[in-house]
Amino acid sequence: MKRILTGDRPTGRLHLGHYVGSLKNRVRLQDEYECFFIIADLHTLTTKPEKTKELKDNIYQMVLDYLSIGIDPKKSTVYIQSQIPEVAELALIFGNLTTVPRLERMPTLKDVMRDADIQVPSYGLLGYPVLQAADILMVKANLVPVGKDQVSHVEVTREVARDFNRIYRSTSEESKPTSEVSSQVLPIPEVLVGEIPTLPGTDGAVKMSKSAGNVINLSDSPEEVEKKVMGMYTDPTRIHPTDPGHVEGNPVFTYLDAFGADSDKQQITKYQELYRQGQVGDIEVKKYLVKVLNNFLDPIRENRARYERDPELVERILKEGTAKTRTEAQKTLLEVKAAMKLDYFV
Ligand code: TRP
Numbered sequence: 001m002k003r004i005l006t007g008d009r010p011t012g013r014l015h016l017g018h019y020v021g022s023l024k025n026r027v028r029l030q031d032e033y034e035c036f037f038i039i040a041d042l043h044t045l046t047t048k049p050e051k052t053k054e055l056k057d058n059i060y061q062m063v064l065d066y067l068s069i070g071i072d073p074k075k076s077t078v079y080i081q082s083q084i085p086e087v088a089e090l091a092l093i094f095g096n097l098t099t100v101p102r103l104e105r106m107p108t109l110k111d112v113m114r115d116a117d118i119q120v121p122s123y124g125l126l127g128y129p130v131l132q133a134a135d136i137l138m139v140k141a142n143l144v145p146v147g148k149d150q151v152s153h154v155e156v157t158r159e160v161a162r163d164f165n166r167i168y169r170s171t172s173e174e175s176k177p178t179s180e181v182s183s184q185v186l187p188i189p190e191v192l193v194g195e196i197p198t199l200p201g202t203d204g205a206v207k208m209s210k211s212a213g214n215v216i217n218l219s220d221s222p223e224e225v226e227k228k229v230m231g232m233y234t235d236p237t238r239i240h241p242t243d244p245g246h247v248e249g250n251p252v253f254t255y256l257d258a259f260g261a262d263s264d265k266q267q268i269t270k271y272q273e274l275y276r277q278g279q280v281g282d283i284e285v286k287k288y289l290v291k292v293l294n295n296f297l298d299p300i301r302e303n304r305a306r307y308e309r310d311p312e313l314v315e316r317i318l319k320e321g322t323a324k325t326r327t328e329a330q331k332t333l334l335e336v337k338a339a340m341k342l343d344y345f346v
Pocket of ligand 1: 040146
């Protein structure tokens with residue numbers, strides 16, 4: 001079975017943007033792929049080395065987010081990055097297969113430095129994509145479902161894997177170049193981005209993100225959802241409900257499209273027409289969106305409440321997932337070192 005590896009940094013609650021960008025794909029692909037979901041706590045050190053006290057609680061909440069949206073621990077593996085020491089060794093090896101300017105040019109580096117108010121990147125922050133490559137290649141993932149912002153990191157992973165395979169191709173394989181595929185120690189992973197690669201924020205910003213404070217979390221209560229939606233940015237050119245309105249680029253309509261159930265489609269189309277003609281007010285459409293979002297979130301809330309009542313189960317899922325992943329990591333590391341001829345005197 002082909003494999004998936006993807007995951008998140010445990011910096012806070014997961015939100016609707018994560019859902020459409022990546023989580024939805026993960027849930028959908030669980031039967032088709034053997035899935036590994038990483039809680040990338042080591043990656044949080046790259047911007048917030050002092051915030052380690054919050055990690056434990058954030059990790060717990062993130063597992064609840066995963067389980068409540070339908071990540072099924074019977075099918076998929078959830079694990080904690082920092083409990084797999086092999087990843088650090090792999091990252092150290094891979095750090096020699098990419099260059100400093102390559103990492104300095106990462107578009108994410110600039111963004112992260114701006115958001116975290118960092119003037120000079122640390123060695124760790126510069127190496128962020130290298131650690132991510134180690135995560136992905138450690139389980140020999142074939143597919144990486146991520147949000148659009150992570151695509152450039154998977155590209156680095158592909159380059160590292162290609163370079164590794166080329167440099168450390170075994171000599172016996174070298175003489176028979178036709179067997180190129182079988183000589184690969186590391187598979188080259190594909191990236192998969194969700195149907196809605198970036199969900200706008202409630203404030204109309206192009207992207208929903210925690211740092212911008214414009215998110216609706218998967219764990220928000222019905223009341224929080226209502227409050228956030230009723231305060232949402234809509235069409236700035238529209239002063240009165242009788243003005244013709246814009247549907248395109250209006251986040252209220254983007255959310256309706258993204259989260260409306262099939263049974264909502266007809267009503268959504270009707271609201272779009274009325275809105276364009278200036279025959280329905282923002283308040284009415286927003287109230288409808290509150291209903292749509294809460295219908296979407298209600299089953300997620302129920303699942304979350306169920307798992308919240310059983311913290312021991314949640315802990316067991318994490319422990320078993322981490323143990324299973326570590327076995328895979330150890331296996332890959334041995335293969336990697338053997339390919340490098342670093343397996344002397346063992
Ligand atoms: N960098 C990812 C993010 O911030 C999290 C992550 C760490 C990840 N390792 C990964 C994602 C490996 C996919 C694969 O969202």
